[in-house]
Amino acid sequence: xxxxxxxxxxxxxxxxxxxxxxxxxxxxxxxxxxxxxxxxxxxxxxxxxxxxxxxxxxxxxxxxxxxxxxxxxxxxxxxxxxxxxxxxxxxxxxxxxxxxxxxxxxxxxxxxxxxxxxxxxxxxxxxxxxxxxxxxxxxxxxxxxxxxxxxxxxxxxxxxxxxxxxxxxxxxxxxxxxxxxxxxxxxxxxxxxxxxxxxxxxxxxxxxxxxxxxxxxxxxxxxxxxxxxxxxxxxxxxxxxxxxxxxxxxxxxxxxxxxxxxxxxxxxxxxxxxxxxxxxxxxxxxxxxxxxxxxxxxxxxxxxxxxxx
Amino acid sequence: xxxxxxxxxxxxxxxxxxxxxxxxxxxxxxxxxxxxxxxxxxxxxxxxxxxxxxxxxxxxxxxxxxxxxxxxxxxxxxxxxxxxxxxxxxxxxxxxxxxxxxxxxxxxxxxxxxxxxxxxxxxxxxxxxxxxxxxxxxxxxxxxxxxxxxxxxxxxxxxxxxxxxxxxxxxxxxxxxxxxxxxxxxxxxxxxxxxxxxxxxxxxxxxxxxxxxxxxxxxxxxxxxxxxxxxxxxxxxxxxxxxxxxxxxxxxxxxxxxxxxxxxxxxxxxxxxxxxxxxxxxxxxxxxxxxxxxxxxxxxxxxxxxxxxxxxxxxxxxxxxxxxxxxxxxxxxxxxxxxxxxxxxxxxxxxxxxxxxxxxxxxxxxxxxxxxxxxx
Numbered sequence: 001x002x003x004x005x006x007x008x009x010x011x012x013x014x015x016x017x018x019x020x021x022x023x024x025x026x027x028x029x030x031x032x033x034x035x036x037x038x039x040x041x042x043x044x045x046x047x048x049x050x051x052x053x054x055x056x057x058x059x060x061x062x063x064x065x066x067x068x069x070x071x072x073x074x075x076x077x078x079x080x081x082x083x084x085x086x087x088x089x090x091x092x093x094x095x096x097x098x099x100x101x102x103x104x105x106x107x108x109x110x111x112x113x114x115x116x117x118x119x120x121x122x123x124x125x126x127x128x129x130x131x132x133x134x135x136x137x138x139x140x141x142x143x144x145x146x147x148x149x150x151x152x153x154x155x156x157x158x159x160x161x162x163x164x165x166x167x168x169x170x171x172x173x174x175x176x177x178x179x180x181x182x183x184x185x186x187x188x189x190x191x192x193x194x195x196x197x198x199x200x201x202x203x204x205x206x207x208x209x210x211x212x213x214x215x216x217x218x219x220x221x222x223x224x225x226x227x228x229x230x231x232x233x234x235x236x237x238x239x240x241x242x243x244x245x246x247x248x249x250x251x252x253x254x255x256x257x258x259x260x261x262x263x264x265x266x267x268x269x270x271x272x273x274x275x276x277x278x279x280x281x282x283x284x285x286x287x288x289x290x291x292x293x294x295x296x297x298x299x300x301x302x303x304x305x306x307x308x309x
Numbered sequence: 310x311x312x313x314x315x316x317x318x319x320x321x322x323x324x325x326x327x328x329x330x331x332x333x334x335x336x337x338x339x340x341x342x343x344x345x346x347x348x349x350x351x352x353x354x355x356x357x358x359x360x361x362x363x364x365x366x367x368x369x370x371x372x373x374x375x376x377x378x379x380x381x382x383x384x385x386x387x388x389x390x391x392x393x394x395x396x397x398x399x400x401x402x403x404x405x406x407x408x409x410x411x412x413x414x415x416x417x418x419x420x421x422x423x424x425x426x427x428x429x430x431x432x433x434x435x436x437x438x439x440x441x442x443x444x445x446x447x448x449x450x451x452x453x454x455x456x457x458x459x460x461x462x463x464x465x466x467x468x469x470x471x472x473x474x475x476x477x478x479x480x481x482x483x484x485x486x487x488x489x490x491x492x493x494x495x496x497x498x499x500x501x502x503x504x505x506x507x508x509x510x511x512x513x514x515x516x517x518x519x520x521x522x523x524x525x526x527x528x529x530x531x532x533x534x535x536x537x538x539x540x541x542x543x544x545x546x547x548x549x550x551x552x553x554x555x556x557x558x559x560x561x562x563x564x565x566x567x568x569x570x571x572x573x574x575x576x577x578x579x580x581x582x583x584x585x586x587x588x589x590x591x592x593x594x595x596x597x598x599x600x601x602x603x604x605x606x607x608x609x610x611x612x613x614x615x616x617x618x619x620x621x622x623x624x625x626x627x628x629x630x631x632x633x634x635x636x637x638x639x640x641x642x643x644x645x646x647x648x649x650x651x652x653x654x655x656x657x658x659x660x661x662x663x664x665x666x667x668x669x670x671x672x673x674x675x676x677x678x679x680x681x682x683x684x685x
Contacts, residue, residue, distance in 0.1 A: 035471045094664055101417060104474055105616065106663045108419070109656040112613055116653035230609065234482060237475055245471070280490055286483040293476050294464040 006146075011263040012256075013151060013220060016158035019255025020213035021236025022243065023162060024206035026251040029240070030182035031202045034092055034103045038111035039210055040233015042080050042087070046211025047131070047224040048118055050076035054132050065134040072134075076215050077208040084207025085200040093199065111233065119226040128225040131218035154216050161212055165205065166248060178202055182246070231282075238289045244299030253300065261288050312361045316372035320379055323635070326643070327380070327390050335643045363674070373631075374538070381530050391526035395598050397638050398533040399591040401630040404618045405537075405544045406587030411616075412625030412673070413553060414580035415560030416465065417474040420481030421615040424585045426607030427454040428592025430488065433500040433602050443505050447536075447593045454589025455582045462581060466574050481609050489604040499603025502596045505529070529598045536594060540587050544627055547583075549676060556580055610652050617655045620662060623669030633670065 021043060028036045053075035057068050091110060095103045119125045135150030169175040180188040181198045189195045217232070218224040239258045243250025265284035322342065329335045349355050362369045384390040403425050410416045418424075431450040435441055441449065464476045488494045507528070547553050558566045559576045567573055596602045618637050622629025641651040662669060 029471075035474075091660065091664070098663070098667060100471065101411075101415070101474070102663050102667060104417075104471060105620070106660050108613060109617075109659045109663075112610060112652055112656035113660070116650070116656070120650060120653065231482070234475075234478055238479065241472060241475055282486050283483055283490070286479045286486070289479050290461065290464055290476055290483070293468060293472060297464070297467040297472055 007263050007267060009147070009151065011259045012155060013259075014262065015256035015259030016155060016162075017213045017217050017220075017232070017255075018235055018239045018258050019162060019252045020158060020209050020216075021232055022239035022251035022255045023165060023248060024210050025237055025240035026243075026246055026248055027178075027202050027206040029245045031178060031185075031199050032088075032092065032096065034096075034100065035107065035237065036087065036092060036203070036206075037104060037107040037233060037237070038087065038114060039206070040229035040231070040236060041111040041114040042084055042207050042229070043210040043214040043217075043232055044118065044224070044226060044229030045083060045114060045214075046076040046080040046207075047214035047218045047228065048122060048129075048226075049079045049211065050215040050218060051129055051131060051224060054134070058132075068132070069134050073212065073215060076211040080211035080214075081204035081208040084203040084205075084210075087207075088200050088203035089196075092203075093196065111229065115226055115229060122226070125226055128223050131222050131224050133219070133222055135219060150219070154220055158213070158216060161209060162252065165209060168205075169248065174198075174201070235285075238286075241299050242289070242292060244301035247299075247301045250299060250301040258285065258289075261285050311357060312365065312368055312372060315358055316369075316376050320376035323376075324380060324383055326635075327384065327393070327639070329643065332644060332646065339640070339644075359674070374534075377534055381527065381534070385527055386522045386524055388524050388526055391524055391530050392598070393639055393642060394530050395526065395533045396595070397631065397634045398530070398537045399595045399598075400615065400618060400638060401634045402533075402537045402540050402591035403588040404615055404622075404630045404634065405540050405627055406584035406591075407615060407619050408584075408625060408627055408630070409544060409547070409556075409580050409587070410584035411619060413548065413556040413560060414576055416577050416581050416584075417477060418581065418584065419474055419477040419609075419616070420484065420612055421588055422607045422609070422611035423481045423484040424454045424458060424588035425592035425595070425611075425615075426484060426488070426602070426604075427457055428589035429502070429596030429602040429607075430494060430500070431589070432593040432596045433502040434494075436503045436505075436597065437501070443507065443597070447590055450593035451586040451590035454592070455586040458585035459578075459582060462578055465581060466577060478609070481612050485604050485608055488607075495603075497604060499601060499605075502600055502602055504600060505532075505594075505597045507532075526598070529594075533594060533598070536590060540590070541627060544587075548627070549678075552576075552579070553676075614652070614655060617659045620659050621655075621670055623671040623673055624667075625673035626669065626671050629669060629671035 021039065024039050025035065028034060028039075050072040053072045054068050057063075057071050062068060062071070087107075087110065091106055092103060095106055133150075135153055137148065137150055139146055139148040141147075169178060177188070177193045177198045178201075180191065180193055181195060181202075185195060188198075213232075214224075214228075217228065235258055236255070239254035240251045241254070242257055243252070243254030262281055262285045265281040265288075269280055269284060322338070326335070326338050329338055346355075349358075381391070381394065384394070403421060406424075407418060407421050410418045428450040431453040432446055435446045435449060436443060439446075461476055461480055465473045468476065489497050494500065555566075555571050556576050556579075558569065558571055559573050563573050614637060618630060618633045621636065622631075622633030637651075637655055641648045641654075647654055
């Protein structure tokens with residue numbers, strides 16, 4: 001029983017991180033109809049920024065975990081927010097009129113640039129880094145399940161972040177502007193919305209969310225390496241598509257669905273085929289994605305497509 | 310006449326480039342090439358050249374072939390240079406496949422290295438465990454790559470743009486993870502590939518000519534050149550024919566294509582399968598030449614490196630693939646200090662090209678069906 005609980009908890013945790021990445025993809029796709037594939041690597045930058053902040057604060061003498069956490073999150077979110085906005089300003093907006101495949105390719109390449117830059121220029125960047133364990137590590141029993149406080153905090157933090165973004169999109173004036181741009185950029189401009197500012201803000205928002213996911217990922221695994229972004233990016237992209245691009249609920253559902261697939265894979269595969277290496281769980285998850293794409297090409301909550309000829 | 314001069318000059322340049330040992334010499338040569346390109350563009354020599362090539366395409370091809378043969382003859386005793394030439398030719402062959410997919414029909418394939426890898430692995434297994442003649446093994450490896458690729462056809466066809474891209478990206482990562490965890494396929498260590506036997510003669514034994522030392526890579530380079538030449542001829546014939554025309558229409562406007570009665574799905578399938586076939590063939594031969602295959606040669610980054618070659622050469626212009634492959638593959642080997650930074654460098658280069666010169670270094674020309682219409 002407790003084992004199943006552990007699996008579910010692990011799945012929830014993964015799902016939360018995936019959902020946060022997927023929400024970013026969906027936000028970008030909403031406002032500009034583009035896929036920013038460097039998203040995963042922006043997340044990785046966020047994690048490294050958090051790590052740097054923590055190291056710097058320890059060096060200065062600030063050792064209180066709460067302050068460190070706060071500094072970590074603020075620095076990571078701030079830096080990646082600026083990075084995201086810069087990417088939008090200098091790469092994605094100039095390519096807006098180009099074929100969509102060019103944008104995808106350019107951001108894929110940007111992802112490589114970011115990844116390689118961290119690997120080459122961050123001190124000892126090619127090796128995995130230990131991420132400081134700043135959260136309380138105590139645990140308590142709930143029924144037959146053993147819950148760790150730090151994981152619970154991470155889960156709640158993720159939930160709060162997603163809920164916050166959701167609240168902002170649906171309830172505030174800025175969110176209204178984002179939704180207006182997403183619906184029809186030209187008309188939004190006619191209504192006096194500053195198109196570029198909204199786009200840049202959306203990219204900063206999505207990237208900040210990714211940075212938070214990156215820090216959470218680091219805190220959860222107590223480790224971060226330069227390659228973490230590629231896989232998380234692909235998974236987040238897959239999750240966003242599973243749920244249907246441009247739809248925030250879809251992205252969240254997609255994130256948890258993908259995590260469920262992965263957990264299911266790691267439980268079911270050894271049960272069906274004994275002695276199969278656990279590394280096959282990623283193979284299983286990606287196979288599932290490909291099959292899913294063949295079955296429901298535009299995701300669960302389909303994007304409305306109509307084309308002006 | 311101008312063509313011959315240019316061909317001699319280019320062959321000489323590539324010879325010097327491959328020959329250059331010191332970092333400074335290579336750097337000088339790179340600067341030289343850059344300024345030569347700039348000067349010829351300013352003086353209009355580029356236009357004269359392009360017109361000459363358009364006038365005498367046969368001569369241009371014959372000269373390129375002659376240049377390649379001269380280079381092989383000049384480096385007949387140096388293993389390393391010949392191995393690099395093999396890599397350039399075979400990567401260019403795989404990129405010909407990607408050009409058919411990306412450049413002609415607009416089918417996204419972000420798993421080029423995976424299909425290349427399927428070719429290598431299929432060859433490793435077939436050559437080690439069966440008695441199939443090796444020429445046939447190469448063709449079969451290409452077919453296997455195409456057949457495995459056909460698994461992706463349904464999701465790729467049912468989706469467009471980003472969605473199709475995701476499918477191939479997922480496949481590329483899936484492939485690498487799969488061979489890495491699969492013990493039968495050697496896991497992370499990879500597999501040995503036996504050297505090639507051609508009509509009972511093992512190519513690894515090399516050729517003996519008294520008095521001249523000849524590297525055993527020479528036959529391999531010639532074979533790579535042959536494969537590249539065949540695929541090149543096939544792809545350029547394809548581009549000139551109604552097949553290429555249909556693919557172009559499908560890429561530029563699907564709605565218009567279907568209004569004119571073109572079967573969009575059919576052309577995409579044809580392009581995707583042929584492209585993977587070419588990548589598989591190239592991978593197969595490459596596996597035999599390097600004698601060894603490992604998952605780390607077929608990562609997502611390698612797929613992106615292949616795409617860099619395609620974009621750098623000018624999307625859809627197959628003549629640009631060789632110079633692009635030379636830049637992407639040989640330059641890092643020559644300038645040791647950029648070896649470590651090559652992924653970073655070429656990714657950045659592609660971004661710059663996409664932003665400022667999306668047509669690539671050598672843009673694709675409009676096809677000319679009648680020689681008389683060629684710009685004089």
